[in-house]
Amino acid sequence: MSGGPADPSAGTGAWGPFEAIRGLRPDGVIPQVTTIRRLLPDVPTEHDPYAAAQAALAPLAGSVAPGARIAVTAGSRGIHDLVVVVRAAVDWLRSVGAEPFVVPAMGSHGGATAEGQREMLAGLGVTPESVGCPIEATMETVVVGTLPDGTPVHHDAVAAKSDGVLLVNRVKPHTDFHGPVESGLAKILAIGLGNRQGAAALHAGGIPLLGASIEAAARMVVETGKVLGGLAILENAQEKTAAVELVVAEGIGRAAEMALLQRAGSLMARLPFDSLDVLVVDEMGKDKSGAGMDTNVLGRCWVHGIPEFESPSIATVTVHRLSEASHGNASGLGLADVMPARLLEQIDLRTSYVNALTSGAGGARRSRLPMVMEDDAAAVLAAVTMSGRRDWSSLRLARIRDTLSPNELMVTPALLTEAADRFDLEIAGTARDLTDATGSLTSWGER
Structure with missing residues (x-):
């Protein structure tokens, strides 16, 4: 710095x-510190998230035309099985004749540059080699409409030119607000794919309005007819995948996603x-x-x-x-x-x-x-x-x-x-000093 x-x-x-x-x-x-662990014997876990993602996508088979270019989203969060689920979505889309590609969906992250967002994805393990398809990044947007208060709803220009969009994101409680829809599919659609301009426009109304703005903006993008649906990843208290479920386009930002948020909160x-x-x-x-x-x-x-x-x-x-x-x-x-x-x-x-x-x-x-x-x-x-x-x-x-x-x-x-x-x-350990003679935190040792 x-x-x-x-x-x-x-x-x-x-x-x-x-x-x-x-x-x-x-x-x-x-005082010295000792390692302890929380015992979580009944945590639901999806042991094959790749298969779960592919099975969840089956209802969309009739919605994808052969040769269709489908944008698959990948955000900036450290989701445990992000690469696995994105790869499953890419492979499934290709199996039904589509031509999938990944598009970063992270608002202004990565310094609000296309290259910065590519680098963020690479840091999370999402590369053309790991997911099996190209990554197309841009910060350009198109405006698909305006909210009743005049706020423009931006949508990623690359995604807008595609034949369809498949969302992939973790559903979990938001860090700023609580409401029927928080972090998840509606958010990655409205803010993630809104790039810097869209994220800034929706945040400009303040945190009290953010939840409602996300829902309304997401619904407006869904109404363009390009959104196929979304794969919602739920994680358990051990940071592992608990479930991968499909939310069809009509359920994004509505009851289907709201129900998943309630489940996610109980698992957190x-x-x-x-x-x-x-x-x-x-x-x-x-x-x-x-x-x-x-x-x-x-x-x-x-x-x-x-x-x-x-x-x-x-x-x-x-x-x-x-x-x-x-x-x-x-x-x-x-x-x-x-x-x-x-x-x-x-x-x-x-x-x-x-x-x-x-x-x-x-x-x-x-x-x-x-x-x-x-x-x-x-x-x-x-x-x-x-x-x-x-x-x-x-x-x-x-x-x-x-x-x-x-x-x-x-x-x-x-x-x-x-x-x-x-x-x-x-x-799970014995007492030790928190810091060592050099002034650094001591190591955790074996996990």
Whole structure:
């Protein structure tokens, strides 16, 4: 990141390096942590998502004309079986005589450039070789109509020129709002395939109107007659595919998709504790969540400057690196309170700010810079110092890899004692320091 602060090793200055922070609590010693896991014995799992996707598409066989060019969507999220399901859709379309291709459907992500979106897909494993067809990307759009308030509804120009569009996306609760339709098929159609212009237009009305705008815009695109339907991927609390189901065009943004959202919400992984002093998040990124870190896991949204979730309640959050698949997009960084200086070097301001500008007021708040400390140890120490816990021996601190993986945690003794009394949690390691002598987070070891 250009224009960053001075080298923290050069002196205290405005940095407040580790020694200065430690001086605030010279008696403060962060307790050791122990790995625990959540036991999920009855999680529904689809063991062959490729076959499930192909079977789900069977009802569309009569809707695809031989030689038809069909656009298959792929978004920017780290969906467990995204490549498998997209490949299944491509193979099925080719088996009925169509000529499929993949089109990125991710709004303004990838720096709002066609090449940037190709790179994001490649980072998720979606390449012409892995899915078996070309990838055609553009940021150009056509306007298919306007909403009653005058908002234009944009649609990807490549998809608009195709003979049909098949949506592929995960259905799950949204990170900004809750309503009958949240993240899923309607969203990837209205915002994902709206590219930067469409995403910005729909977000411009503010978060309170976003859900209704997505539904209305998606329905307007469906009415063009180009949308074949969508493959909805549901994931379980173990981050694996629970089901792959077809929603026909008439059901997108309506009862069929709404029912899947309810199922997805019941399957979603969440933190096993309702109250934490500190949450340490190893990695954030657009492949983890549209908000970089899933607000449903953090219990904080900040769209209106307040947490906006009743549970969980987390006093302070640290985040320590940006995923490679994000390609510098650090939107959502403002959901954290403290970070190490190393993360600054991973941030592409242009890419991050393009996404924030597209997202409206929520994007502005979430793109603010957290407190910057010299290393992982200093970041955690600062968070603990600000957590409101006077007696650190009773500190309720948990560490997770990312918000996609809240079922495996490192926890301090106060939480370990609670975990030992619960049937749904198991102790899976021995006590260790959270950070090492170099100031870095210790490794997780074997998963």
